[in-house]
Amino acid sequence: xxxxxxTPRYLIKTRGxxxxxxxxxxxxxxxxxxxxxxxxxxxxxxxxxxxxxxRNKGNFPGRFSGRQxxxxxxxMNVSTLELGDSALYLCASSLxxxxxxxxxxxxxxxxxxxxx
Amino acid sequence: xxxxxxxxxxxxxxxxxxxxxxxxxxxxGNPYLFWYVQYPNRGLQFLLKYITGDNLVKGSYGFEAExxxxxxxxxxxxxxxxxxxxxxxxxxxxxxxxxATNKLIFGTGTLLAVQP
Numbered sequence: 001x002x003x004x005x006x007t008p009r010y011l012i013k014t015r016g017x018x019x020x021x022x023x024x025x026x027x028x029x030x031x032x033x034x035x036x037x038x039x040x041x042x043x044x045x046x047x048x049x050x051x052x053x054x055r056n057k058g059n060f061p062g063r064f065s066g067r068q069x070x071x072x073x074x075x076m077n078v079s080t081l082e083l084g085d086s087a088l089y090l091c092a093s094s095l096x097x098x099x100x101x102x103x104x105x106x107x108x109x110x111x112x113x114x115x116x
Numbered sequence: 117x118x119x120x121x122x123x124x125x126x127x128x129x130x131x132x133x134x135x136x137x138x139x140x141x142x143x144x145g146n147p148y149l150f151w152y153v154q155y156p157n158r159g160l161q162f163l164l165k166y167i168t169g170d171n172l173v174k175g176s177y178g179f180e181a182e183x184x185x186x187x188x189x190x191x192x193x194x195x196x197x198x199x200x201x202x203x204x205x206x207x208x209x210x211x212x213x214x215x216a217t218n219k220l221i222f223g224t225g226t227l228l229a230v231q232p
Contacts, residue, residue, distance in 0.1 A: 103218070
């Protein structure tokens, strides 16, 4: 069974550009979340989607956006890139949401974004 | 607000010795706790989780964790460390217990260094 797949793995962008990152969750998983990891701030929650709806959002500026498609795949977009957006962006998937079964949350390998 | 603390930035242990990576949490309601491991330039790998039930949770690669409600701790342990266990370890709590979100709140991470 394939894990969480993120593309691209590495990319370099210039300040002011925009970037789109893609995430394919584990087959059958309907919940997708995104995290930003930096040496200074650690792991920070960006947003969470379930059934194509954003269910939760972290404390990031509006330049950060995302969406989820009907097949549960998700994309996140960062517009007007800044140097501080350089980070590892991690996608996580889980079977469901709003349940109390304690679904395991699995992470992908991440997308390394460098802004120059 | 829910939070997780990993009081040690780095833990050093000799190969073959037992290891402990500490984690304490602060939550309202029942905690849903997780441990993940991150190898260099990789994503997060799930090790184990505590939802309810036995206080000793067994996970992947010989790791286990002990949930202690009175001390609000969830320490990660392994009876005999391997050099290959050297990595960054993250403790996390799911916000709101097991409710309507899969958002994880992470600790700052502990670097485990196992010397041969």
